[in-house]
Amino acid sequence: VGSDTGHMAILGYDPFKHYRGRGPFEARGVGLEVKPGDVAFRCNFATVDENGVIQSRRAGRIEAGTDQLREIINEEISEIEDVQILFKESVAHRAALVLRGENLDEHITPTDPHVPGVEYWKSEPLEGYEDNEAARRTAKILNAFVERTREVLDDAPLNEERRAEGKHPANIVLPRGAGTAVDLEPFEKRYEIPGAMIVEVDLVRGLGEYLQMKVPRVTGATGGPDTDEIAIADEVVDSFQKNDFILANIKAPDLGGHDGDVAQKIAAIEKVDRAIGHIIDNTADMHLVTMVAADHCTPCAVRDHSGEPIPTIFYGYGVTPDGVQSYGERACAQGMMGHFRGADVMNLLMNWAGAAEKFGA
Amino acid sequence: VGSDTGHMAILGYDPFKHYRGRGPFEARGVGLEVKPGDVAFRCNFATVDENGVIQSRRAGRIEAGTDQLREIINEEISEIEDVQILFKESVAHRAALVLRGENLDEHITPTDPHVPGVEYWKSEPLEGYEDNEAARRTAKILNAFVERTREVLDDAPLNEERRAEGKHPANIVLPRGAGTAVDLEPFEKRYEIPGAMIVEVDLVRGLGEYLQMKVPRVTGATGGPDTDEIAIADEVVDSFQKNDFILANIKAPDLGGHDGDVAQKIAAIEKVDRAIGHIIDNTADMHLVTMVAADHCTPCAVRDHSGEPIPTIFYGYGVTPDGVQSYGERACAQGMMGHFRGADVMNLLMNWAGAAEKFGA
Numbered sequence A, B: 001v002g003s004d005t006g007h008m009a010i011l012g013y014d015p016f017k018h019y020r021g022r023g024p025f026e027a028r029g030v031g032l033e034v035k036p037g038d039v040a041f042r043c044n045f046a047t048v049d050e051n052g053v054i055q056s057r058r059a060g061r062i063e064a065g066t067d068q069l070r071e072i073i074n075e076e077i078s079e080i081e082d083v084q085i086l087f088k089e090s091v092a093h094r095a096a097l098v099l100r101g102e103n104l105d106e107h108i109t110p111t112d113p114h115v116p117g118v119e120y121w122k123s124e125p126l127e128g129y130e131d132n133e134a135a136r137r138t139a140k141i142l143n144a145f146v147e148r149t150r151e152v153l154d155d156a157p158l159n160e161e162r163r164a165e166g167k168h169p170a171n172i173v174l175p176r177g178a179g180t181a182v183d184l185e186p187f188e189k190r191y192e193i194p195g196a197m198i199v200e201v202d203l204v205r206g207l208g209e210y211l212q213m214k215v216p217r218v219t220g221a222t223g224g225p226d227t228d229e230i231a232i233a234d235e236v237v238d239s240f241q242k243n244d245f246i247l248a249n250i251k252a253p254d255l256g257g258h259d260g261d262v263a264q265k266i267a268a269i270e271k272v273d274r275a276i277g278h279i280i281d282n283t284a285d286m287h288l289v290t291m292v293a294a295d296h297c298t299p300c301a302v303r304d305h306s307g308e309p310i311p312t313i314f315y316g317y318g319v320t321p322d323g324v325q326s327y328g329e330r331a332c333a334q335g336m337m338g339h340f341r342g343a344d345v346m347n348l349l350m351n352w353a354g355a356a357e358k359f360g361a
Helices: A003-010 A023-029 A066-076 A133-153 A157-164 A187-191 A202-210 A229-239 A252-258 A262-282 A342-352 B003-010 B023-029 B066-076 B133-153 B157-164 B187-191 B202-210 B229-239 B252-258 B262-282 B342-352
Strands: A039-048 A054-056 A083-089 A094-100 A172-180 A195-198 A245-248 A289-292 A313-316 B039-048 B054-056 B083-089 B094-100 B172-180 B195-198 B245-248 B289-292 B313-316
Touching: A003 A202, A003 A342, A023 A039, A023 A094, A023 A172, A023 A202, A039 A133, A066 A083, A066 A133, A066 A157, A094 A133, A094 A172, A133 A172, A187 A195, A195 A202, A195 A229, A229 A245, A229 A262, A252 A262, A262 A289, A289 A342, A313 A342, B003 B202, B003 B342, B023 B039, B023 B094, B023 B172, B023 B202, B039 B133, B066 B083, B066 B133, B066 B157, B094 B133, B094 B172, B133 B172, B187 B195, B195 B202, B195 B229, B229 B245, B229 B262, B252 B262, B262 B289, B289 B342, B313 B342
Parallel strands: A195 A245, B195 B245
Antiparallel strands: A039 A054, A039 A094, A039 A172, A083 A094, A289 A313, B039 B054, B039 B094, B039 B172, B083 B094, B289 B313
16 A cells, blocks of 8 residues: 555545546645646656666755756756646655646656666556557657756756765656546545645645645654654644644654664654644544544565554544553454454544434434 | 444345435335335424424324324325325324325435424425426425425314323424335345344334335334333244244334433343343244344434444354353454454354355355
């Protein structure tokens, strides 16, 4: 499960039905519109040598200045053939791309091989789409875009500086995660309550934008291990003034899992614990139903997302208590709610909140 | 979950597929036929003042004499436009109505606002059905029916008596729960065993009628906290002479939940406990598989149905025992069967009864 599909499921939008690729969420998350017919991508700024061999997939973990590179790209590459090029940077090495024009198709392969030391890939139609004219055209335009970024970024002032400092230049953009506009019923229309998402990554923020939820940005929420969890918790508490549903996500535990760093993950989970305590302490008069869970597992042993059940707490007035006394995989396996699907979560919460309609009489 | 949808699920008829509203079950439960094209309603006898403001939604909890009112309605209101009016009283303030004619549609709003002190509602097409000619016609005929009941009931002898006694007259009929005929495969055809339902409320009895199950009435089964649970248990035992499957439901615990009355609910559950003991004691030689469950929760804290898991016992020869030693939410959460959907129950029972067909070889 991914962060996008995990969040979709928790919010009651079955990803098997609705998911059309990561690109559109990433693009919406950085503020690019994705219209029906557009094809959207998430991108990395990366470093390649003169032979196109990747030296760093994240341009030496570039932290700042990608807005200057975006300006160059927007100026130099606004159109390829008759297709409009919309590009915007996100945090760190990340960015998003939207292709807009007639006759485009998202069934094409990525350009990022996901490992350094090899040449970046040329995009081509996915298996089964080799004869799809639109997919062939989209892959061709995407490859042309990548080549053009190599040309216009190489001597950018930022990259000259980085070379002088012994850092990897951000001299190419590698798109992947091709997807097209999704048609999701707005959250408030579906559940008849206003909702907000307080999240740190643009991918998930983009989902919130799609669902027409409020997606406030929190000062101090870095998306990293140093994030200000109390600032996030305060925003949750404040947001209940205007919303009846809040989904908040702190990214740090996932990073510890990806890095296989147990100490970092423990510290991140302690941050989440403090944030939850802060929320509970400051919402005591609100009669909330609180759920503690995750969008997916990221075990340190796996260093990537995995598919195990997520231990989940439901807490609040109207929630039947069971005998479970602690939070974790083993303890929660004994719980009264047993195992349930992510896509059932909203039904459970609406039930306990007394907001579910009776089916039948 | 409702009582109708809950019972449908337990009997293996997926309510998401088959449910078409409460009205048809209620009508069948009082003995009115509901044919394809008919629109059926549950109704309340109620009390309104001269301005149409509801003084009592249940006509002062009227207990007797509604058969006299039904006779008046049947005589005076047999047709509106070219639509046939079928009306019959149920227990207490309850009744059922069937509209029969061309070009009717069940997607219309109720006339009962569910609270006293306000005017009763005019029926109209549901949101999205405003342009549906049949729905508009059905709402119009329903509203005409309600007006006619006001006219013919006001000076009914029973109501004159009630007024003289200081009681609320039953001077209007308020239909709601519009639904149309459902097409359910008969129980015996589906499971190849004869079945009976021994239940106290007409809504669920109507479902049994639809499924062409036997639905005997039990003397002493009042549907209230004073019901004779031993008479119900005796009927269950007797019914096994001619049936291989019995569903029995005692209504009282649900009432305690709706009233938020913990003591009443405990007393009701003790009645159920005695009934089960009586059945077990008197069927020892029958090799039964017994299931103890409920069609839904009605927590005293919620005072309405809710969506939590139902603790369930399976007991009998062939049922693998597990480690659970008591009955309740927390104890049963540890059980061997984990969590399952209502619609899977019949498969489980048929399996333990040795009556399921092998799927595969």
